[in-house]
Amino acid sequence: FDMFVLAFVERLFRPSYKKDDFLLGKKLGEGSFGVVYRVSLANKPSSKEGDLVLKKATEYGAVEIWMNERVRRACASSCADFVYGFLESSSKKSAEYWLIWRFEGDATLADLVQSREFPYNVGEVQDLPKGLERENRIIQTIMRQILFALDGLHSTGIVHRDIKPQNIIFSEESRTFKIIDLGAATDLRVGINYIPKEFLLDPRYAAPEQYIMSTQTPSAPSVPVATALSPVLWQLNSPDRFDIYSAGLIFLQMAFPGLRTDNSLIQFNRQLKRCDYDIVAWRKTVEPRCGPELRRGFELLDLDGGIGWELLKSMVRYKARQRLSAKAALAHPYFDREGLLALSFMQ
Numbered sequence: 018f019d020m021f022v023l024a025f026v027e028r029l030f031r032p033s034y035k036k037d038d039f040l041l042g043k044k045l046g047e048g049s050f051g052v053v054y055r056v057s058l059a060n061k062p063s064s065k066e067g068d069l070v071l072k073k074a075t076e077y078g079a080v081e082i083w084m085n086e087r088v089r090r091a092c093a094s095s096c097a098d099f100v101y102g103f104l105e106s107s108s109k110k111s112a113e114y115w116l117i118w119r120f121e122g123d124a125t126l127a128d129l130v131q132s133r134e135f136p137y138n139v140g141e142v143q144d145l146p147k148g149l150e151r152e153n154r155i156i157q158t159i160m161r162q163i164l165f166a167l168d169g170l171h172s173t174g175i176v177h178r179d180i181k182p183q184n185i186i187f188s189e190e191s192r193t194f195k196i197i198d199l200g201a202a203t204d205l206r207v208g209i210n211y212i213p214k215e216f217l218l219d220p221r222y223a224a225p226e227q228y229i230m231s232t233q234t235p236s237a238p239s240v241p242v243a244t245a246l247s248p249v250l251w252q253l254n255s256p257d258r259f260d261i262y263s264a265g266l267i268f269l270q271m272a273f274p275g276l277r278t279d280n281s282l283i284q285f286n287r288q289l290k291r292c293d294y295d296i297v298a299w300r301k302t303v304e305p306r307c308g309p310e311l312r313r314g315f316e317l318l319d320l321d322g323g324i325g326w327e328l329l330k331s332m333v334r335y336k337a338r339q340r341l342s343a344k345a346a347l348a349h350p351y352f353d354r355e356g357l358l359a360l361s362f363m364q
């Protein structure tokens with residue numbers, strides 16, 4: 018009850034906006050469910066480029082607004098700062114949902130990983146010379162931040178289902194990575210967006226299981242039932258581990274320069290499938306004849322007695338239940354070493 022009163026009061030005092038309040042800037046992205054622009058407030062063009070982001074979304078926008086509202090109350094630091102969302106139906110035949118966030122920064126993890134400089138374009142370590150150790154320390158810090166954000170979402174009952182470098186943004190203000198794009202997310206506690214059949218997973222980062230809940234699970238339960246049942250369903254099906262698999266592939270791409278392009282990741286996925294998703298078997302087949310771009314990844318993960326390789330193995334596993342949870346991954350010895358205090362990414 019208190020939570021609803023709080024949410025209502027909070028909503029009442031937050032500014033609300035309408036279509037004409039925004040000046041459209043540069044287009045930042047276009048997916049199958051919406052278009053994203055950088056925007057500014059029309060009555061307050063504080064910066065030329067705009068300090069807000071607008072997504073004009075299709076009917077899926079309703080769920081994305083719901084997810085963002087929930088995140089801002091339960092685990093705000095996990096995701097980009099959500100400002101406001103509303104139904105815009107003034108001039109169109111079909112309604113659009115408009116979602117507004119604070120502009121967090123120019124670079125997604127995808128942009129940063131694609132650079133030749135990676136990971137030195139993300140962080141600096143004062144006390145270490147350039148080399149594997151230093152790269153490992155930066156990658157460790159990025160992984161810790163991704164897992165921390167995921168732990169926040171999962172503890173709230175939200176599974177993202179589209180974790181990939183393109184959906185992880187570097188927030189220039191907090192100097193941390195945050196998750197964006199909750200358009201495919203599902204909230205198991207209240208059964209919102211419960212495995213829509215038409216949903217297409219990104220095949221590059223998707224875990225092998227097609228459905229994150231057992232197919233025997235009945236369709237979305239009603240709200241009160243879901244609240245009572247879902248912790249059990251959660252334990253039975255480990256739906257959160259879908260995101261862990263995707264995060265494991267991000268770890269893999271950061272560690273292996275040779276797996277950072279789309280094509281090489283697709284090829285890796287094919288090879289891993291041929292090895293029945295046994296990453297140790299994959300290593301046995303590729304390592305003896307691999308070039309320097311792959312060898313460097315194995316060397317990085319083998320540092321400190323192979324603790325990085327150990328973590329990767331426990332995230333990229335066929336069976337969801339055998340993958341670590343975000344919380345357990347954060348407690349993994351790979352993170353025992355001091356990471357970086359803050360990342361120092363600059364344009």
Ligand code: ADP
Nearest residue numbers: 045046047048053070097118119120121122198
């Ligand atoms: P979609 O993938 O559905 O097109 P996203 O929510 O992933 O939509 O946004 C598309 C792109 O817009 C992102 O990859 C990112 O570059 C940019 N973007 C989204 N939200 C923000 C934000 N809060 N701050 C800065 N850039 C953002």
Ligand code: MG
Nearest residue numbers: 048183184198
């Ligand atoms: Mg996206």
